[in-house]
Amino acid sequence: MKIQPGIGYTFDSSAKGFTLDTSEQFPDNPAQVTHPFQVINVTYDVAGSAWLFQVAPGTLNNVVPQIDEDSVWVLLDRTSGGLPNWPISVLTPFDATTHECFIYLRAGKDATSGAFPSTDDTSTDYPRIICSDTALSDTDTYGYVLLAKATEGTGPVCSVVQYVTGSLWGDRLKLGSLTAKYYYARI
Amino acid sequence: MGVVIGDTTYVATWGALRFPLGNGGEDKTVDDHNIVWNSGFKTTEGNGFFRCDALQLSAIYQPYVVFDTAGPTFYLSNATTAIVLDQREADKLVGETVSLTGAASFTITSDYLTLSGQSVSTSGTDPILSIGLLTAF
Numbered sequence: 001m002k003i004q005p006g007i008g009y010t011f012d013s014s015a016k017g018f019t020l021d022t023s024e025q026f027p028d029n030p031a032q033v034t035h036p037f038q039v040i041n042v043t044y045d046v047a048g049s050a051w052l053f054q055v056a057p058g059t060l061n062n063v064v065p066q067i068d069e070d071s072v073w074v075l076l077d078r079t080s081g082g083l084p085n086w087p088i089s090v091l092t093p094f095d096a097t098t099h100e101c102f103i104y105l106r107a108g109k110d111a112t113s114g115a116f117p118s119t120d121d122t123s124t125d126y127p128r129i130i131c132s133d134t135a136l137s138d139t140d141t142y143g144y145v146l147l148a149k150a151t152e153g154t155g156p157v158c159s160v161v162q163y164v165t166g167s168l169w170g171d172r173l174k175l176g177s178l179t180a181k182y183y184y185a186r187i
Numbered sequence: 188m189g190v191v192i193g194d195t196t197y198v199a200t201w202g203a204l205r206f207p208l209g210n211g212g213e214d215k216t217v218d219d220h221n222i223v224w225n226s227g228f229k230t231t232e233g234n235g236f237f238r239c240d241a242l243q244l245s246a247i248y249q250p251y252v253v254f255d256t257a258g259p260t261f262y263l264s265n266a267t268t269a270i271v272l273d274q275r276e277a278d279k280l281v282g283e284t285v286s287l288t289g290a291a292s293f294t295i296t297s298d299y300l301t302l303s304g305q306s307v308s309t310s311g312t313d314p315i316l317s318i319g320l321l322t323a324f
Binding site: 061109110113114115116117169170171172173174175176177178180181183184185 | 201207222227234235
């Protein structure tokens with residue numbers, strides 16, 4: 001039997017058997033979400049030896065970003081049966097030395113209209129939450145906003161520092177052949 | 188009454204209050220929340236942008252400097268239009284050197300902000316190659 005990681009329960013396995021704890025299946029405020037783009041529910045998946053996380057829905061120029069869930073790009077505000085069903089993603093990679101993982105909002109201009117960000121949700125230019133083990137610099141293709149930084153310790157433990165605490169307006173400004181710059185304002 | 192930056196498809200951050208100076212005319216490509224300033228002068232120090240005096244919410248303008256060989260005169264486009272370059276920014280260019288094709292050069296006076304422009308005693312030609320404090324791009 002295989003049990004997939006998820007929100008609302010914990011799973012513990014050993015040579016003597018396994019335990020599935022569902023006592024917090026319907027907590028009143030499981031993630032204590034206080035603002036858009038908040039990194040929440042950072043939990044360790046023992047079976048997969050990986051950290052899982054979610055990002056509270058927010059917008060960039062009124063566009064809801066996507067996040068990778070099982071190799072599928074899913075909108076942050078996904079619902080199921082009329083209820084929130086926010087996607088769960090894997091927090092990786094961590095830097096081998098600093099044990100840090102940067103959580104970015106990445107976006108590029110639309111290849112057809114030129115608008116920033118792209119509204120083509122099949123394009124890599126569409127706003128997406130991505131993780132990186134290094135700090136990323138803006139390019140002509142993508143602008144990056146550091147939403148949060150996770151640091152992994154032994155135990156396992158993982159702490160998160162949140163930098164962006166709201167939805168964003170963003171502009172792409174480019175001077176001649178210089179690399180485009182991206183400016184954001186929190187709303 | 189306050190204006191909410193970002194209510195339109197134009198720039199929504201402080202970019203609505205910034206632009207590089209044009210060289211002889213406006214040269215830009217404007218899409219929603221995405222502006223490419225194709226050529227002009229950026230400030231050498233700082234972020235490269237000039238401040239403007241009012242929000243550009245319904246359209247994007249670009250003040251520009253002109254060397255008119257017919258005069259010859261040198262002037263800022265907003266001396267005769269509603270395009271607004273922050274006065275403090277415009278004043279900073281007074282005393283700076285303008286270099287033209289043919290190695291001619293002159294020093295900017297405050298007359299460049301007037302309707303008739305600054306009368307220039309040089310035989311240089313367009314385009315403007317460089318201006319003190321600024322970097323051509």
